Amino acid sequence: MSFSVPEIEDAEVIFNMGYNGPVSHPLVARRIVRAKKKGCQIICVDPRKTETARIATIYLPIKGGTNMLFLNAMAHVMITEDLIDHDFISRHTTGFAAYAKEITQAQYRPEAIAEQTQLNPEDIRKAARLFASSKHTITLWGMGITQFSQGVECVIACSNLSLMTGNFGHYATGVGPVRGQNNVQGTCDMGVLPNVYPGYQAVTDPEIRAKFERAWGVSLPAVPGLPLTQVPDRVLREPDPKKQIHAYYIVGEDPAQSDPDLEEIRETLSRVFVIVQDIFRNKTCEYADVIFPATAWGEHEGVYSACDRRFQRVRKLIEPQAGCKTDWEIQCLVATAMGYPMQYDNTRQIWDEMRSLAPKFAGASYEKLDSHHGVQWPCWSEDPEDTGTQYLHAGGQFATKDGRGNFLFFPYTPVQEAEDAEYPLSFSTVREVGHYSVRTMTGNCRLLRSLADEPGYIYMNPADCKPLGLTKDELVRVVSRRGHTITRCLPTERVAKGATYMTYQWWVGACNELTNSVFDPKSHTPEFKYCACRVEKIADQTKAEQYVKDQYAAIRRQMGITGGTSV
Amino acid sequence: MTAYKKVNTICPYCGTGCVIECTVDTEHNRILEAKGSPDGVNNEGRLCLKGLYGWDYLNDPQILTRRIQKPMIRRSGKKSPLEEVSWDEAIHFAADKLKTLIRQYGPDCVMGAGSARGPGNEAAYITQKFMRAAIGTNNVDHCARI
Numbered sequence A: 001m002s003f004s005v006p007e008i009e010d011a012e013v014i015f016n017m018g019y020n021g022p023v024s025h026p027l028v029a030r031r032i033v034r035a036k037k038k039g040c041q042i043i044c045v046d047p048r049k050t051e052t053a054r055i056a057t058i059y060l061p062i063k064g065g066t067n068m069l070f071l072n073a074m075a076h077v078m079i080t081e082d083l084i085d086h087d088f089i090s091r092h093t094t095g096f097a098a099y100a101k102e103i104t105q106a107q108y109r110p111e112a113i114a115e116q117t118q119l120n121p122e123d124i125r126k127a128a129r130l131f132a133s134s135k136h137t138i139t140l141w142g143m144g145i146t147q148f149s150q151g152v153e154c155v156i157a158c159s160n161l162s163l164m165t166g167n168f169g170h171y172a173t174g175v176g177p178v179r180g181q182n183n184v185q186g187t188c189d190m191g192v193l194p195n196v197y198p199g200y201q202a203v204t205d206p207e208i209r210a211k212f213e214r215a216w217g218v219s220l221p222a223v224p225g226l227p228l229t230q231v232p233d234r235v236l237r238e239p240d241p242k243k244q245i246h247a248y249y250i251v252g253e254d255p256a257q258s259d260p261d262l263e264e265i266r267e268t269l270s271r272v273f274v275i276v277q278d279i280f281r282n283k284t285c286e287y288a289d290v291i292f293p294a295t296a297w298g299e300h301e302g303v304y305s306a307c308d309r310r311f312q313r314v315r316k317l318i319e320p321q322a323g324c325k326t327d328w329e330i331q332c333l334v335a336t337a338m339g340y341p342m343q344y345d346n347t348r349q350i351w352d353e354m355r356s357l358a359p360k361f362a363g364a365s366y367e368k369l370d371s372h373h374g375v376q377w378p379c380w381s382e383d384p385e386d387t388g389t390q391y392l393h394a395g396g397q398f399a400t401k402d403g404r405g406n407f408l409f410f411p412y413t414p415v416q417e418a419e420d421a422e423y424p425l426s427f428s429t430v431r432e433v434g435h436y437s438v439r440t441m442t443g444n445c446r447l448l449r450s451l452a453d454e455p456g457y458i459y460m461n462p463a464d465c466k467p468l469g470l471t472k473d474e475l476v477r478v479v480s481r482r483g484h485t486i487t488r489c490l491p492t493e494r495v496a497k498g499a500t501y502m503t504y505q506w507w508v509g510a511c512n513e514l515t516n517s518v519f520d521p522k523s524h525t526p527e528f529k530y531c532a533c534r535v536e537k538i539a540d541q542t543k544a545e546q547y548v549k550d551q552y553a554a555i556r557r558q559m560g561i562t563g564g565t566s567v
Numbered sequence B: 001m002t003a004y005k006k007v008n009t010i011c012p013y014c015g016t017g018c019v020i021e022c023t024v025d026t027e028h029n030r031i032l033e034a035k036g037s038p039d040g041v042n043n044e045g046r047l048c049l050k051g052l053y054g055w056d057y058l059n060d061p062q063i064l065t066r067r068i069q070k071p072m073i074r075r076s077g078k079k080s081p082l083e084e085v086s087w088d089e090a091i092h093f094a095a096d097k098l099k100t101l102i103r104q105y106g107p108d109c110v111m112g113a114g115s116a117r118g119p120g121n122e123a124a125y126i127t128q129k130f131m132r133a134a135i136g137t138n139n140v141d142h143c144a145r146i
Helices: A005-010 A026-037 A067-080 A086-092 A096-103 A110-117 A121-132 A151-164 A184-189 A206-216 A228-237 A262-269 A283-287 A327-337 A347-357 A366-371 A446-451 A462-468 A541-558 B049-053 B087-105 B121-135
Strands: A013-017 A041-045 A058-060 A137-141 A174-177 A247-251 A273-278 A290-293 A302-305 A310-314 A425-430 A457-460 A475-479 A484-491 A499-503 A531-537 B004-010 B019-025 B030-036 B110-113
Touching: A005 A026, A005 A137, A013 A026, A013 A121, A013 A151, A026 A041, A041 A121, A058 A121, A067 A096, A067 A110, A067 A121, A067 A151, A086 A151, A110 A121, A137 A151, A151 A174, A184 A302, A184 B121, A206 A347, A206 B121, A228 A262, A228 B110, A247 B087, A247 B121, A262 A283, A273 A283, A273 A327, A273 B087, A290 B087, A302 A347, A302 B121, A310 A366, A310 B004, A327 B087, A327 B121, A347 B121, A446 B049, A457 A462, A462 A484, A462 A531, A475 A541, A484 A541, B030 B049, B087 B110, B110 B121
Parallel strands: A013 A041, A013 A137, A041 A058, A137 A174, A247 A273, A247 B110, A273 A290, A425 A499, A457 A484
Antiparallel strands: A302 A310, A425 A531, A457 A499, A475 A484, A475 A531, B004 B019, B019 B030
């Protein structure tokens, strides 16, 4: 995020696109509600009528998969109606003329894309005018932008809107991808990425690499590595054994539940040497050759990075379960056994080594984190005066070579698998407020489990339920080109006719049996938000109910649970 | 007299970064309660459902799955059963196999996935250092892409 979470409530306009805050980040959503109370006007763009849509000034129920058409139309209106900030553009950006030449073409008029996006063109014009009316317009987006095969380009298209209206570099303005997991920001910060070391330093830069080689006393590879979502390809479809992946060391992940096209993932995991390091038995353990038991949140110390770049210390609450070791200790032991000794006494030693190598984080000592309720990076200096950075790009200075924000134009790329006669409905994965990710944590919390349990629901418009004769709670079979799953029907007017949605944490009603492993070419993020499916009625409901029960019981047995009942 | 202590920590769920004040029963090694801490810049004393009730898994109630408490290995491939072994044996089993594969196919035959959840930044730093310095590859990534 370029701004901080508390700033959201001082926004005058919130442009909320593909982001369901009330479900995925309730305490961010609280700021949206508070902003509204202070007079903020909200634009909500989402195919589903979310809670944010209900309090929006302008709600745009966009057809899934047409984000770029809409974003280009927004830019078209801003430029052709001259709603833009000429001064900001000339002093702080590059590439505007070339960008404007493309975007002002008639094909990007709201009227020209109305049919494909299923939006009212006058509403798009109103939204563009409202967005451009303030210097305190905040953009929030989530997976509804990024989990498409044209995800990265739509992120850039969102940033273009903020650039052309001067909505960067001061209080309560800018762009905010709200990060899903507690430490997905931190894992990026620490360089658990194939192309950068900690602090976003490129592995391809010889000077940077030399610095890490000196610090770690070893020569380091110069080419970027493989993105995680390309592993199945390198196992199943790479003909040269020398280029294949033969071993997969997985820390705190459950690809056999979380990744797209589970059939393909299972095949991948059964062909390679798999090391799993985790707190719970999960689906991936079935394919593990080695399992290391790790300590959980609450059993160890550390630092997490919040979505607004804030480093905060995590504390040990209780003594760990017998037999577990911290994640860092386990990997140090394996490294040492392989002939590369790694040894640390505590997390502070690791944090200090990291800070000595990552200039953006150098000043964020444990002491500063303790005395300032955390520190937001960049924090360059140990000087007590440097307490971090509340918002990025102050004064219109961007983190580019020339310090300017770049306009980049992208034409629309359609989704990879559209509906057809055989699979007439669109399918998207979504989140649920009481459960989290693959559910090993929340599924083992008694109260949260009592709120929602297997096999979950498919959200469908009543008009799509009617011809199939489906009623609420009825078990249905959902089928895509990759596979099928079983779930319950939930008719709701909140979703458009022709569109369906499932939450992704269920093990029996596993929606990733259906999803498509096609990717954004830049981010390698799967297109979780769009594929084609059909829903089938199950005649014998009694048998289907028993099947769900049996499946749940079988999974629990596989996970080593002997007592108790489940469904 | 049971000893209770209050500890401020960060929620393990979404990316908002809420500060939680936990009440811990140190004698029985259990968490009793979680409340939003007024010290939390982003949550100002409030929490959502997951923050309030999402710590129960530490008590291992064995609803969906169970905690792993011993290292395990399959001695002879995927078909063989998982066996509980000592830490020393599991570490050397993994290290030897990785070394063998690296000798045969080179370091880029190994892929590492880090965790964006509980382990934290220090563990994440070690994961990428392990992959880059000990294995010798940049094949390291995590679920930000997913």
